[in-house]
Amino acid sequence: MKSILFTLVLSAFLVGCKSTEQQAPTPPSVASLLNAANFEHIELTDPKLFALPDDEQKRFLDYFTKRQGKGLRDDQILYHYLENKLTNFNYFSATLNAEQTLQEHEGNCISLAILTHAYAQLVGLKTGFQAVSSEPVYSKQNNIVYVSGHFRTKVYAPLNEDDNYLVPPGSIIDYFPSRGSFYSGHAELKDLISRYYSNLAAQALALKQFDLSYSYILKANEYTPNAPSLYNLAAVLHRQSGDLAGAKHIYQTAIQYGFKDTNLLHNYAVLAKQLDDHSLAEQLNSQLAMLEQDPFELLTTAINARNNGQFYKAKQQLEDAIALAPYLSEPYVELAIISYQQGNEQSTKEWLEKAIEIENKDEKLALYHAKLFALKDQH
Incomplete structure (x- = not known):
């Protein structure tokens, strides 16, 4: 049983910054690389990700309105509500929507991010999401290599139009904090929704429900057509279903466009071994060694x-x-x-x-x- 860590971010820097990025060529979408002839598309039901029961909506809104203007920012009120609501929240690997997470009192970091956003949108608070990296934890199931990832939510404080914060104030809600973890990138609502469907695709894949996994990948592709994790998931689907050539093509395309995360390289190395391609396996292991440097x-x-x-x-x-x-x-x-x-x-x-x-x-x-x-x- 794990309790949630809630961290208030009280940053108040009022200066701007600049950054420049080179325009890179757009890679092909994951959907365009799938071998549709090998799978049957299943129509998915709407999961209503951010819907809360009526009685819970009323309970939260009553709590929220009673505390407004009494020394706490709106995001802090939400933070305290979640702190009280989910003190004994259990870590569980299932990916759930907001209502399921609330009822079961368990779920993974994606589940809590969905639940947090559901409350935030009830009172008009903006949310942001952060991908968090830590020392990789590897696991293997059905010859698929998994490397742990993490997701946390930031609920932003209401701002005046003339405010120009470098780091906008808000509350970070971290579901499963680990020591030695670091912020690794900004994520948006579309990334969260894509993660939800990607997780369901991975669960279906582990059960060898290939058509269902294919359908979830297509759904995730609607939100993040160029996510590195989605290329990897699509390639593993092809390998597990027997299309080794299709899997290799997806991996080659992903690497050609610079996607070299640990999950992708590990699973590509598994494919190289299966293809008896020792040269490719050695090359991939060298790249992994570089990624795993401290x-x-x-x-x-x-x-x-x-x-x-x-x-x-x-x-x-x-x-x-x-x-x-x-x-x-x-x-x-x-x-x-x-x-x-x-x-x-x-x-x-x-x-x-x-x-x-x-x-x-x-x-x-x-x-x-x-x-x-x-x-x-x-x-």
């Missing part, structure tokens, strides 16, 4: 190199650390320090702004802002 070891090596004046080596180590863990702010700060020591103040500012953009801990944000403001005050 970014903190690289960061430590880079700091030592910087202290010894080996700036080129330090930059290489930091770039490798960023490739492994782009959600960590520390490598960007180290690059800023190197740029400053080399007299490149513009580059220093850009690296600090990047660190500020991705960091979500208030104490680090305050430090990074202070460094950035100090640079700007020099001119």
Whole structure:
């Protein structure tokens, strides 16, 4: 039995930041890579993901309205309601809609995110979602390799139109927190819904219900047609149903467009072994070894190199650390320090702004802002 960790985020930084991204070619959708001739599409019923029973809606709205304007932000009222409601919430691997999660008092992180959003939309609060990475935990079932992932919800505080927060205030609700976990990317409502259907597809696949799994993958594709996890799931479906060539084509396409997450590479390696392709298996295992390096070891090596004046080596180590863990702010700060020591103040500012953009801990944000403001005050 696990209790939920609720973390209030009280950030109040009022500066903007900038980022630039190169436009990459759009990869083909997962649906376009499926071999439809091998499967029968099943019409899925509407799960009504965010619907709550009428009596629960009334109970929550009464609680919410009685506490408005009494010292708590609206998102904090929701946070306290969930804290009281789900104190003894049980971790369970099933993926459920809001009503099922409430009735069963159990579910996985996707289930709780769905339930949280259901309450938030009742009172007009905006939500955001965060993918969270931690040390990978591997499991294997029916010759399918699974690597754990995690999802948490942020309920945003109501803002005035003229507010311009770098990190908008709100409450982070984490269903199954683990030590050593890190923010790895922003997610939207469409990502949450896609995860719901993807999880159901994986459950059907484990039971060898291939047509049902195929149908859930198609549904998830409507929300995230280029999700790396969905490419992997589609490829595993083809491999499990006997279409090894189709599975290999999906993996090759995904890698061609830069999708190389741990799940995908592990399962592609399983396929390579099944195809008796030793060269491919060795190549994939090498890529996995790179992905599984410790970014903190690289960061430590880079700091030592910087202290010894080996700036080129330090930059290489930091770039490798960023490739492994782009959600960590520390490598960007180290690059800023190197740029400053080399007299490149513009580059220093850009690296600090990047660190500020991705960091979500208030104490680090305050430090990074202070460094950035100090640079700007020099001119």
